[in-house]
Amino acid sequence: MSTIIDGKAIAAKLRAEIATEVKILKEKGIIPGLATVLVGEDPASEVYVRMKGNACQELGMHSVKHTLPATTTEAELLALVARLNSDPTIHGILVQLPLPKQINSDTILEAISPVKDVDGFHPYNVGRLMVGKPTFQPCTPYGVMVMLREAGVDLAGKEVVVVGRSNIVGKPVALMCLQQHATVTICHSKTRDLPAKVKGADVVIAAVGVPEMIKGEWIKEGAVVIDVGVNRIGEKKLVGDVEFAAASQRASAITPVPGGVGPMTITMLLYNTLEAAKKAGTGDR
Numbered sequence: 700m701s702t703i704i705d706g707k708a709i710a711a712k713l714r715a716e717i718a719t720e721v722k723i724l725k726e727k728g729i730i731p732g733l734a735t736v737l738v739g740e741d742p743a744s745e746v747y748v749r750m751k752g753n754a755c756q757e758l759g760m761h762s763v764k765h766t767l768p769a770t771t772t773e774a775e776l777l778a779l780v781a782r783l784n785s786d787p788t789i790h791g792i793l794v795q796l797p798l799p800k801q802i803n804s805d806t807i808l809e810a811i812s813p814v815k816d817v818d819g820f821h822p823y824n825v826g827r828l829m830v831g832k833p834t835f836q837p838c839t840p841y842g843v844m845v846m847l848r849e850a851g852v853d854l855a856g857k858e859v860v861v862v863g864r865s866n867i868v869g870k871p872v873a874l875m876c877l878q879q880h881a882t883v884t885i886c887h888s889k890t891r892d893l894p895a896k897v898k899g900a901d902v903v904i905a906a907v908g909v910p911e912m913i914k915g916e917w918i919k920e921g922a923v924v925i926d927v928g929v930n931r932i933g934e935k936k937l938v939g940d941v942e943f944a945a946a947s948q949r950a951s952a953i954t955p956v957p958g959g960v961g962p963m964t965i966t967m968l969l970y971n972t973l974e975a976a977k978k979a980g981t982g983d984r
């Protein structure tokens with residue numbers, strides 16, 4: 700049986716540290732501020748944006764939620780982003796993804812000021828990560844790295860297999876693992892013999908968005924398994940991208956879903972917002 704890497708517990712510890720720093724910053728007259736932008740009525744996005752607002756409140760941060768109709772045009776959203784870019788009470792801007800199809804996500808993400816890009820999706824911040832000099836790092840992969848660190852996993856020389864090549868998770872987490880001296884393989888829908896690739900991994904990071912696609916029998920005895928998937932089955936049930944029950948028989952450590960990577964995503968957003976506020980306070984941006 701494997702050790703469960705408890706995302707909720709790691710997130711709670713980090714949030715307590717962030718709250719302490721927020722308090723110190725407030726004494727200097729700076730209240731970290733996050734603006735969240737939700738376009739449309741995607742139920743999962745509504746939940747995530749609400750969770751982000753609640754988390755800000757719990758940690759004493761300022762947060763403002765902008766809810767726009769699904770019919771919002773790209774120009775209207777760009778105008779809001781421009782307003783938030785020049786609002787001194789806002790240190791971080793988060794536009795919840797996915798956006799409705801009439802809006803080009805890249806155009807919006809590139810319009811967010813890189814110094815307020817607490818999602819770490821702006822090409823400037825992506826480029827900084829690419830050259831090994833990260834500024835704001837995307838929240839989910841950043842959370843994965845913190846979990847690995849807290850679980851005592853040293854990546855140097857390890858074979859890491861990332862399943863999924865999204866800009867939000869797969870590509871950045873691969874770069875972050877490379878930065879920690881892992882040998883990284885990124886797998887995707889055209890990868891030949893995925894089971895063989897996974898079977899060779901010391902660390903598997905599943906970020907493919909397909910319920911239980913990674914089979915337990917593919918996991919090497921003693922491997923570490925990080926499951927980024929949050930797949931809703933019916934009304935209530937959430938499952939990851941990995942067959943948890945079978946994989947946990949073989950893995951040395953594994954993240955659950957829910958309660959694994961998910962809570963870390965929001966925690967790292969809070970962390971990035973705090974960092975943005977600190978940089979604004981020192982003029983270091």
Ligand SMILES: Nc1nc2c(c(=O)[nH]1)N[C@@H](CN(C=O)c1ccc(C(=O)N[C@@H](CCC(=O)O)C(=O)O)cc1)CN2
Binds near residue numbers: 961
């Ligand atoms: N602008 C962004 N959009 C999206 C991001 C992002 O990082 N920035 N990531 C995902 C969704 N996401 C945050 O927005 C997110 C996903 C999951 C969780 C989470 O805590 N999951 C819980 C389960 C919660 C539930 O009941 O649904 C868990 O896994 O335990 C938080 C945030 C896409 N969009």
